[in-house]
Amino acid sequence: xxxxxxxxxxxxxxxxxxxxxxxxxxxxxxxxxxxxxxxxxxxxxxxxxxxxxxxxxxxxxxxxxxxxxxxxxxxxxxxxxxxxxxxxxxxxxxxxxxxxxxxxxxxxxxxxxxxxxxxxxxxxxxxxxxxxxxxxxxxxxxxxxxxxxxxxxxxxxxxxxxxxxxxxxxxxxxxxxxxxxxxxxxxxxxxxxxxxxxxxxxxxxxxxxxxxxxxxxxxxxxxxxxxxxxxxxxxxxxxxxxxxxxxxxxxxxxxxxxxxxxxxxxxxxxxxxxxxxxxxxxxxxxxxxxxxxxxxxxxxxxxx
Ligand SMILES: [Zn+2]
Numbered sequence: 456x457x458x459x460x461x462x463x464x465x466x467x468x469x470x471x472x473x474x475x476x477x478x479x480x481x482x483x484x485x486x487x488x489x490x491x492x493x494x495x496x497x498x499x500x501x502x503x504x505x506x507x508x509x510x511x512x513x514x515x516x517x518x519x520x521x522x523x524x525x526x527x528x529x530x531x532x533x534x535x536x537x538x539x540x541x542x543x544x545x546x547x548x549x550x551x552x553x554x555x556x557x558x559x560x561x562x563x564x565x566x567x568x569x570x571x572x573x574x575x576x577x578x579x580x581x582x583x584x585x586x587x588x589x590x591x592x593x594x595x596x597x598x599x600x601x602x603x604x605x606x607x608x609x610x611x612x613x614x615x616x617x618x619x620x621x622x623x624x625x626x627x628x629x630x631x632x633x634x635x636x637x638x639x640x641x642x643x644x645x646x647x648x649x650x651x652x653x654x655x656x657x658x659x660x661x662x663x664x665x666x667x668x669x670x671x672x673x674x675x676x677x678x679x680x681x682x683x684x685x686x687x688x689x690x691x692x693x694x695x696x697x698x699x700x701x702x703x704x705x706x707x708x709x710x711x712x713x714x715x716x717x718x719x720x721x722x723x724x725x726x727x728x729x730x731x732x733x734x735x736x737x738x739x740x741x742x743x744x745x746x747x748x749x750x751x752x753x754x755x756x757x758x759x
Contacts, residue, residue: 476534
């Protein structure tokens, strides 16, 4: 699949109608052939009376749609535009909602929602991949402000960056997780990496995690470099991100980084086909009075 779709022009040409997209999505959703979600049977009859076909299980007669249980569920946007959006998100550096709205000719709100649904799929992609082997960990500050004040600046985001030590010391399987600033009395206090290690490091590797603080002489330069690159990416592509959606943008960056040497279109399409959608009301729900505060960033404008 990856070679056939190695340019945006090819994606537009090969996937210009819904029929072609349905065939590709069918392969992504059921790579080993149809599987009934109710009884597990492997044969169904297609019922092509709607825009997207239904499949009726030949054993239990339950009907299932191609997009149920995927990020496309409930969408009114044609699949070929979704596929173009997936391809544009698969490029190194990715794309923001305003750029996407112009590329595929949809409203900003639709583009914003597509971007977030794709990020939702990316977030699930690495969630279960625990760090193994020699694991390095550092704290870092995104949107760091120079200040003699010990208090956090509102825009500063405390994160932990962890990765497995790969060949030549290059980080592999990078994870960046936002820390709850309210648990740190001040900006110089050392974060406690216990919950990061429990959630993201394999049991056998936990005791040997090498946690070094960002300003230590032995600091992990490669991880801190990734932190600076994240900050640059967020600032240049999204003009900064507020706290509410900050973690999913970190997940997006890690998804890209962990696949930087591979073709991603088929991978992201596969995750979209295997991930339950997230809806606009859930995305825009105020998480709390404090974190739901209006952000001035471009990407958060539609949230309000
Ligand atoms: Zn069935």
